[in-house]
Amino acid sequence: MSSAVQIDSVFKRFSNNESWVLEDLNLEVKQGEFISLVGASGCGKSTLLNLIAGLDKSSQGRIEVSSQPTLMFQESALLPWLSAGKNVELPILFKGANKADREARAKELLASVNLESSYNKRPHELSGGMKQRVAIARALAQDSNILLMDEPFAALDAITRDLLHEEIIRIWQENNLTVIFVTHNVREAVRLGQRVLLMSSRPGRFVKEWHVDIQEPRRIDSPEIAIMAREITDDLRSEIRRHADA
Amino acid sequence: MHNSDFRSLESGLDALDTRHTEGKKHLGTLVLKALSPLIAVVGLIVIWQLSIKIFSIESYILPTPLDVAHAIEQQWRLGNLQEAVFRSFLRGIEGFLLAIVIATPVGIILGLNKYARTVFGPILLGLQQLPSVAWVPAAIIWFGLSPATIYAVILLGSVPSIANGLISGIDQIPPIYLKLATVLRANRWQKIRHIVLPAAWTGYLAGLEQGWAFAWRSLMAAELIAISPALGLGIGQLLDVGRQLGDMSLVIASIFMIMLIGVLVEKVFFSPIRNRTLRKRGLL
Numbered sequence: 001m002s003s004a005v006q007i008d009s010v011f012k013r014f015s016n017n018e019s020w021v022l023e024d025l026n027l028e029v030k031q032g033e034f035i036s037l038v039g040a041s042g043c044g045k046s047t048l049l050n051l052i053a054g055l056d057k058s059s060q061g062r063i064e065v066s067s068q069p070t071l072m073f074q075e076s077a078l079l080p081w082l083s084a085g086k087n088v089e090l091p092i093l094f095k096g097a098n099k100a101d102r103e104a105r106a107k108e109l110l111a112s113v114n115l116e117s118s119y120n121k122r123p124h125e126l127s128g129g130m131k132q133r134v135a136i137a138r139a140l141a142q143d144s145n146i147l148l149m150d151e152p153f154a155a156l157d158a159i160t161r162d163l164l165h166e167e168i169i170r171i172w173q174e175n176n177l178t179v180i181f182v183t184h185n186v187r188e189a190v191r192l193g194q195r196v197l198l199m200s201s202r203p204g205r206f207v208k209e210w211h212v213d214i215q216e217p218r219r220i221d222s223p224e225i226a227i228m229a230r231e232i233t234d235d236l237r238s239e240i241r242r243h244a245d246a
Numbered sequence: 247m248h249n250s251d252f253r254s255l256e257s258g259l260d261a262l263d264t265r266h267t268e269g270k271k272h273l274g275t276l277v278l279k280a281l282s283p284l285i286a287v288v289g290l291i292v293i294w295q296l297s298i299k300i301f302s303i304e305s306y307i308l309p310t311p312l313d314v315a316h317a318i319e320q321q322w323r324l325g326n327l328q329e330a331v332f333r334s335f336l337r338g339i340e341g342f343l344l345a346i347v348i349a350t351p352v353g354i355i356l357g358l359n360k361y362a363r364t365v366f367g368p369i370l371l372g373l374q375q376l377p378s379v380a381w382v383p384a385a386i387i388w389f390g391l392s393p394a395t396i397y398a399v400i401l402l403g404s405v406p407s408i409a410n411g412l413i414s415g416i417d418q419i420p421p422i423y424l425k426l427a428t429v430l431r432a433n434r435w436q437k438i439r440h441i442v443l444p445a446a447w448t449g450y451l452a453g454l455e456q457g458w459a460f461a462w463r464s465l466m467a468a469e470l471i472a473i474s475p476a477l478g479l480g481i482g483q484l485l486d487v488g489r490q491l492g493d494m495s496l497v498i499a500s501i502f503m504i505m506l507i508g509v510l511v512e513k514v515f516f517s518p519i520r521n522r523t524l525r526k527r528g529l530l
Binding site for chain 1: 260527
């Protein structure tokens with residue numbers, strides 16, 4: 001299988017007299033793979049996503065992507081002056097599609113996240129989970145094969161988050177996407193990812209990798225996930241402990 | 247989980263989580279809200295009348311409310327009032343629209359370009375600090391007693407407020423919207439048209455409201471000073487006629503008209519736009 005994202009010896013710092021935020025990152029993400037990235041605060045997870053998304057440039061090294069990625073944030077970042085439907089239409093509008101095509105596509109995408117009746121709703125009328133589903137529909141509207149997610153479910157309640165886990169897995173499978181999912185929630189990382197990568201903090205480095213061979217449908221409360229999450233958490237804790245003396 | 251089970255669970259959660267927006271307000275509440283300010287106005291008129299009685303104030307110093315009403319009626323019958331209100335209002339609107347046309351690109355450029363802001367920002371701020379009446383003598387020297395003088399004073403009063411409102415609106419855009427524009431691959435024009443301007447709209451609207459108030463004030467100052475048959479009769483000129491004739495009723499009547507038009511524009515035009523914007527964005 002060909003690679004969707006190829007990261008070669010990437011270093012990043014924000015100014016020359018600062019120490020590295022990201023140090024010597026190497027990673028190959030295959031087409032159609034679902035990768036979870038976990039790490040404590042300050043490990044540069046978001047910085048890395050910004051680099052992959054092309055929002056920022058690496059200081060050294062190369063990042064190659066097979067197609068232009070799209071990025072989802074912790075906040076839904078829906079524009080409050082537009083209806084849910086018009087928010088989904090935005091990337092299609094930017095590509096220059098006509099009104100009828102935009103509307104048809106937005107309705108189709110909203111239906112795919114079970115929100116077909118919310119086309120005319122304003123963001124403030126939607127719950128946190130619904131907003132994130134609209135944001136997913138908007139990301140899909142970009143027709144990108146690579147979806148980068150920066151702790152997108154961190155602000156949601158547990159029931160809603162479980163549902164969105166199922167939703168994102170279904171969307172990943174149906175659309176044959178490549179997903180890089182950043183989280184500080186280790187169970188979530190194991191619930192979703194085919195591979196879980198642990199990052200160290202200051203500087204951010206990949207320190208360990210796990211393959212998750214648990215069949216879908218997975219459940220976040222299943223024993224296999226708990227066992228694996230525990231192992232990863234232990235490693236994460238020892239990474240954090242290293243900073244106690246520093 | 248079975249797919250239809252999942253869908254119904256999701257729909258159930260959505261139904262529980264969705265906030266219900268309030269229905270239309272009761273008609274009685276709206277009428278009460280519209281009439282409430284009148285109570286204060288009536289109260290003020292009563293105090294006015296009583297003070298004249300109690301302190302036996304001469305009518306050339308302060309006329310009674312009835313004298314003022316009479317002056318308004320008389321000017322109406324002469325046709326002066328309609329003419330003055332119409333001309334002033336039209337000038338005010340024309341000047342204001344022209345100010346919008348000039349201030350908007352200035353605000354966008356200075357809002358988006360940090361270097362342009364560093365260079366021109368202080369000048370704009372200085373212009374905003376300056377009472378536009380200070381420009382009247384200069385404008386008369388440059389343009390004579392012509393409509394150009396009046397428009398120049400309106401623009402100098404109004405443009406800085408509108409531009410500064412738009413600039414602060416742009417400054418207050420949450421950074422995530424600008425990041426979103428990049429993520430969604432908006433080009434520069436699309437970013438301005440679909441992200442920056444709508445996001446800055448509330449600040450821009452505040453600037454427009456202030457810009458109108460300044461335009462209206464500047465117009466009155468200009469009309470009061472620049473008096474010539476070539477300029478015709480505006481409310482400011484009407485006020486000056488009252489002063490020259492020592493007709494205090496006409497003076498008060500003119501002041502009243504200036505205030506009334508200012509309040510009406512705010513209530514009939516700006517206030518509904520502002521409320522609609524805030525309601526649509528869930529801020530009200």
